[in-house]
Amino acid sequence: MNTLMDKITFNGTESTKLVVINLLKHVSQSIALPILGILVFLALWSTAANNIDTSLGKFPGPGAVAEQVVNLYQEHRAERIKAEKFYQRQEERNAKRLAQDPNYQPKIRPYTGKETFWDQIITSLITVMSGFLLAAIIAIPLGIAVGLSRSLNTAINPIIQIFKPVSPLAWLPLVTMVVSALYVSDDPMFAKSFVNSLITVTLCCLWPMVINTSIGVSSIDEDWVNVSKVLQLPALKHIQKIVLPASIPAIFTGMRLSLGIAWMVLIAAEMLAQNPGLGKFVWDEFQNGSSQSLSRIMTAVLVIGLIGFLLDRSMLSIQSLLSWNKQTDLR
Amino acid sequence: MYVVKILSKLKSLVHIVSFTSIITFSNFSFAEKLGWPEKEELTFGFIKLTDMAPIAIAYENGYFEEEGLYVTIEAQANWKVLLDGVIDGRLDGAHMLAGQPIAATIGYGTQADIITPFSMDLNGNAITVSNTIWEKMKVNVPKIADGRPLHPIKADALKPVVEEFKAKGKPFKMGMVFPVSTHNYELRYWLAAGGIHPGFYAPHKGDTSGKLQADALLSVTPPPQMPATLEAGTIYGYCVGEPWNQQAVFKGIGVPVVTDYEIWKNNPEKVFGITKAFAEKYPNTTIRLTRALIRAAKWLDENNNANRPAAVKILSQSNYVGADYDVIANSMTGTFEYEKGDKRSVPDFNVFFRHFATYPYYSDAIWYLTQMRRWGQISKDKSDEWYHETAKKVYRPDIYTKAALSLIKEGKMDVKDFPDFSTEDGYRSPQTHFIDDIIYDGSKPNEYINQFKIGLKQGDTI
Structure with missing residues (x-):
């Protein structure tokens, strides 16, 4: 141990140099290059933006977007203050009415003012995650069943192949009509618009998950299947101990694909059906046609991209956490 | 010919008499205090147009809240979506084209019983x-x-x-x-x-x-x-x-x-439309929302449009009309820009309250019906009687009157703000000032459409 320490101290300067060089190399590759990329993009964007004139003014450049980020944040703050006052007024009114009308059941109603950009982001995130989870609950068992049984696969495959390429916009009118016909209640737990978006998202991100899961399941190493056979594992145990662990990477590939699709589908569905969320924000701004509209839409575009990226990364980290084979290069 | 004329005169006289009796009756029945709203949480739809202003103002100035109504206001994609929303109950009421409740009631397009207790504006x-x-x-x-x-x-x-x-x-x-x-x-x-x-x-x-x-x-x-x-x-x-x-x-x-x-x-321009079922199920809510809208309309026109700049500021918010302040202000503050730079004064371009703009006149409804007939949307001949009856199904001055009287009673409004309810029969006196100088008399719809050079006349079908 001591000699080792000596060696290190002896070679101290040499090795530090090496480490620093390596570190620099690493930093330059993993940080400097992306920064350079972004800078070049920003430069190209602002020159391009300066040269595009629309009837609503110049195309928004990075400066305009930054300004809108501040604006949107301030609007959010202002709306929150209004909401607080709204609740205060409501309590006072309730108290006043209770004094005149003792039978009254006072009730605090949620704020009726406008949804801010931040609220829209949260709405979209909740919708996409619910739709995606619902799809996963259906798709993964279905994919496993299809992967295990060749005949089931042959039976279901044509259906999957036909529905897979269908655009969400084609589904939406059908979903809307069906939901408004079947989902009838006086005091619904979820808003109809939420159910519409959710089902549309589910319908569109079901298929990649089914396909990838089934491929993963059907291509398990023969040896492992044989091991299971030798041990005479019951069917459920077989799925739990052999199939699931073996097909985790494939399942997650499918889930990542689906989540990406889900996010894109949701924005389109929200735009078309005017369901609350980022898509509606974009459409409303387009309709408004004010001088700030384009820069607000551009801000939303960047935020949509950023959230899509974060969703993908978080899926990736869950995948690497669950995956048994840590050697595979995930990207 | 002469006999027919006398007969029709008699008929309209009967109209007026029966109508006046309804009004006086409702005056009496309105002696009791206005009750609490039956439904307090409401969602109203609108299309991004400046004439949705009464709804935005009633919300922002707290008139809805003062009636105990908690209203959410939602922009709609187009008029069809908006109408369907009111019919299927997703929306409790909406800023509507005057023709929409009328067409829905006579079953042109979607059939539904939609009524209006409140006209939203003139011109625009x-x-x-x-x-x-x-x-x-x-x-x-x-x-x-x-x-x-x-x-x-x-x-x-x-x-x-x-x-x-x-x-x-x-x-x-x-x-x-x-x-x-x-x-x-x-x-x-x-x-x-x-x-x-x-x-x-x-x-x-x-x-x-x-x-x-x-x-x-x-x-x-x-x-x-x-x-x-x-x-x-x-x-x-x-x-x-x-x-x-x-x-x-x-x-x-x-x-x-x-x-x-x-x-x-x-x-007459937009109206505020609700379903007949809503008005019957929630009578107090209906009167209260009408009250809030009347107050908002008054505020919009008060002191010679003094509040218009403030209204424009509200309308330019992205959740209402959302266009730039200057664009909205151009027409809302008494001017109108034609060719770029050719800005002319049109003080009455948007009227929300003056000239009894908010009172739902039967004759306004009948004008729309005559135009539907003129262009073939109503394909068969209709009697004058039919025009009057249809208008009465859709336009509901009785609700408006109750709302207005209670506002007067509470001192929030003045008698002079409204037509004289004891004599008002719902028909404006014959209107001139059309671009082709044809005079419109709402009491004689068939006679009116017969005057046009282009368009269907009595007895015509396509």
């Missing part, structure tokens, strides 16, 4: 043509001393342009916002007054495109998309409410040629 629309069409039209327009075009500009100036298109075999396309919209009828009125045939509807033959025998082909575009559609060259002109005409001026893509104030001075 204009017809805009693209820059190229304006260049061609301008040479036909007479000029005033300083070289600017003489107003009102009639469709006579457009006629040679349409004929040029026709000769080349190119369709002359224009946009309006909905088949039963005021804009459709105003655009048709203006075109027809200038000798351009806007086309007939023939619903009994399954033709609801409204292009039969047309010189100018009219099609539907949602209001906020009008400027973009004009810019794309899909249409050469359109009739729409504000701010979408001023938007065309600001964007430099088109020129408003005539306002609806010039086509028909103080014409």
Whole structure:
């Protein structure tokens, strides 16, 4: 141990140099290059933006977007203050009415003012995650069943192949009509618009998950299947101990694909059906046609991209956490 | 002939008498205090147009809350979505085209019993043509001393342009916002007054495109998309409410040629529509929301439009109309910009309360019915009696009267703000000031449509 320490101290300067060089190399590759990329993009964007004139003014450049980020944040703050006052007024009114009308059941109603950009982001995130989870609950068992049984696969495959390429916009009118016909209640737990978006998202991100899961399941190493056979594992145990662990990477590939699709589908569905969320924000701004509209839409575009990226990364980290084979290069 | 005239006079007299008795009766029955609202959480829909202002103001000034109503206001994608929303209950009420509750009640389009206790405004629309069409039209327009075009500009100036298109075999396309919209009828009125045939509807033959025998082909575009559609060259002109005409001026893509104030001075515009079932199930809520809207309308016109700049500021918020302050202010504050730089004073371009604008006159409903008949949307002849009865099904001055009387009683409003409820029969006296000088008397609908050169008359079918 001591000699080792000596060696290190002896070679101290040499090795530090090496480490620093390596570190620099690493930093330059993993940080400097992306920064350079972004800078070049920003430069190209602002020159391009300066040269595009629309009837609503110049195309928004990075400066305009930054300004809108501040604006949107301030609007959010202002709306929150209004909401607080709204609740205060409501309590006072309730108290006043209770004094005149003792039978009254006072009730605090949620704020009726406008949804801010931040609220829209949260709405979209909740919708996409619910739709995606619902799809996963259906798709993964279905994919496993299809992967295990060749005949089931042959039976279901044509259906999957036909529905897979269908655009969400084609589904939406059908979903809307069906939901408004079947989902009838006086005091619904979820808003109809939420159910519409959710089902549309589910319908569109079901298929990649089914396909990838089934491929993963059907291509398990023969040896492992044989091991299971030798041990005479019951069917459920077989799925739990052999199939699931073996097909985790494939399942997650499918889930990542689906989540990406889900996010894109949701924005389109929200735009078309005017369901609350980022898509509606974009459409409303387009309709408004004010001088700030384009820069607000551009801000939303960047935020949509950023959230899509974060969703993908978080899926990736869950995948690497669950995956048994840590050697595979995930990207 | 003479006997018929006397008979019809007698009939209208009976009308007035029976109506007055209803009013006095409701005055009496309204002695008790207005009850609490049965439904407190409401969702109202609107289309991004400046004439939705009473709803926004009633919310922002707290009038809804003072009635104990918690209202959420939602922009809708187009008039069809909005109407369906009210019918299927997703919306409790909405800013509607006056023609919508009428058409729904007579079953043109979707059948549903929609009523209106409140007229939202007078005027507020204009017809805009693209820059190229304006260049061609301008040479036909007479000029005033300083070289600017003489107003009102009639469709006579457009006629040679349409004929040029026709000769080349190119369709002359224009946009309006909905088949039963005021804009459709105003655009048709203006075109027809200038000798351009806007086309007939023939619903009994399954033709609801409204292009039969047309010189100018009219099609539907949602209001906020009008400027973009004009810019794309899909249409050469359109009739729409504000701010979408001023938007065309600001964007430099088109020129408003005539306002609806010039086509028909103080014409009724939007109404607030609710289902009949809603009004029956929630009578107190209905009266209370009417009260809030009346107060908002009054605020909008108060002290000679003094509150308009504040209203414009509210409307320019992205959740309401959302267009730029300047664009909205251009028409809301008593001026209107035609050709870029040609800003003229039109103090009554938007009227929300003056001239008893909010009172739901039967004669307003009947005017829409006559236009539906004129252009074939109502394909068969109807008796005068039918016009009066239909108007009474849809327009509900009884609810308005209750709301108004309670506001007077509480001292929030003055008797002078309203028509004299003890004598008001719901028919405005014969209205002049149409661009073609034809006089409209709401008590004689059939006689009225027989006066038009272009359009169906009594006895005609397509």
